[in-house]
Amino acid sequence: MSNPPEHEQPEAVEFVPKEDLISVLASLGISRNASMRALYHTGNYSADMAAAWVFENQDRNINTPFSSSELSDVPSYKMVFVVNQDLKMSIGKTAGQVGHAAVGLYRELIENQQNFGESLLFWSQYGETKIVLKGLNADHLKELASKAKTLDLPIFEVYDAGMTEVRSGSFTVLAIMGKTEAVNVVTGSLTLL
Incomplete structure (x- = not known):
């Protein structure tokens, strides 16, 4: 599976976290901002993986307001x-x-x-x-x-x-x-x- 040539790359789409996963993470006491960051970094499909990411990244300032544009140039x-x-x-x-x-x-x-x-x-x-x-x-x-x-x-x-x-x-x-x-x-x- 290869990526299309650079000139054919689609424009970046704003990241939208799945609200049902945000709710599950909130029930674990994880802030919305931390949840959004975690879902962004783990593929936006698993509350378990996002929770694990939060617990492994406590040293980062994960509770600051999240914007996917701030991370768009940083590969995960x-x-x-x-x-x-x-x-x-x-x-x-x-x-x-x-x-x-x-x-x-x-x-x-x-x-x-x-x-x-x-x-x-x-x-x-x-x-x-x-x-x-x-x-x-x-x-x-x-x-x-x-x-x-x-x-x-x-x-x-x-x-x-x-x-x-x-x-x-x-x-x-x-x-x-x-x-x-x-x-x-x-x-x-x-x-x-």
């Missing part, structure tokens, strides 16, 4: 971790595997800065958004990895050594990083862990 990036639910890993095991995925993908990005340096810079300067999602099983993770590769998104696959809870070689976590819109093409239908 995120890193997602898809956890293999078929393995039924404990919370500690899952946390460790997601940690391996984060460090592994970050190393890949650092080692391949000629391709991913700009993405890494934007991601690190604008919140380092990280989202953990549920994957069905190893085949599902492989399918998502293949789809991410076709979009030229950097990935990292974690296969367990088999020392504790799961069999050696088990595909535990898939990490993907890139522009929010592209990552959403791959993982947009998944739910938060």
Whole structure:
């Protein structure tokens, strides 16, 4: 899937958050301005993802009045971790595997800065958004990895050594990083862990 040439790009459309999602976020005690920012950065389709974004970006001034025009020139990036639910890993095991995925993908990005340096810079300067999602099983993770590769998104696959809870070689976590819109093409239908 490629973008049209620059001269054919459509004009920017003003961002309009989904009011039903704003209501859900308000019920969690999240301000309207913070909700709008979060929905903007997470694709405007999931209150769960928006809430996670708010909680991960508390250090930013997220309660100031929101205008999508102020962010229109800043590409939004995120890193997602898809956890293999078929393995039924404990919370500690899952946390460790997601940690391996984060460090592994970050190393890949650092080692391949000629391709991913700009993405890494934007991601690190604008919140380092990280989202953990549920994957069905190893085949599902492989399918998502293949789809991410076709979009030229950097990935990292974690296969367990088999020392504790799961069999050696088990595909535990898939990490993907890139522009929010592209990552959403791959993982947009998944739910938060």
